[in-house]
Amino acid sequence: MLRDTIKAAQIESMKAGDKARLAAVRLILAKLKDKDIELRTAANVPDDDVVVTDVLQKMAKQRRESITLYEQGGRQELAEIEKAELAVIETFLPQQMGEDEVKAAIAAIITETGAEGMKDMGKVVGALKAKHGTQIDMGKASQLVKSALA
Incomplete structure (x- = not known):
């Protein structure tokens, strides 16, 4: 399951001391927790991998928009942070169709x-x-x- 892969990546990042990757993985896990809370009252809950993929796609879209806005505003250092987060998020997304x-x-x-x-x-x-x-x-x-x- 995708959620287990993300949790394993959190542990790997902690052991490796990779603070940037760990921060991005924690962001993903926080969004997933928010989505889980939101779905508690839902009548029908979709498959867990579908929920996780949906959250990851939304996060990736937000990062792409932020990168564009930061680059237009001349804030390259913030764009680089968003690019790093986007790279981590994309490692968990399924292969996209061309x-x-x-x-x-x-x-x-x-x-x-x-x-x-x-x-x-x-x-x-x-x-x-x-x-x-x-x-x-x-x-x-x-x-x-x-x-x-x-």
Whole structure:
């Protein structure tokens, strides 16, 4: 399980004295704890790896946005910290699909669902997230779906 891998990485980082990696892993574990608390009242709880992957993807997206903003603002030292955290987060994420693979998956789902235009975008994005949600950046994928249906 992914959560066990993250906890093992925390122990490895402590033993190795890698403070930067340890801080990033602790951030991940804190976010996971927050998500667990949030899901206590949920009617149906998704599989643990799905929850962990979702949290990691959101954290990675936040780091990418922060890096862009820091670089635009001329705060390179803060951008470097975010890049280091992003590198740690990405080590736990499943392998992401390439753009060509995403386009092929979108084409297959459009054919599968019989989607014909923009009115079917929600159906296509939902099916794409259900099948490949852990392997695709859904922000980029929605743009590709939009262009495929236009």
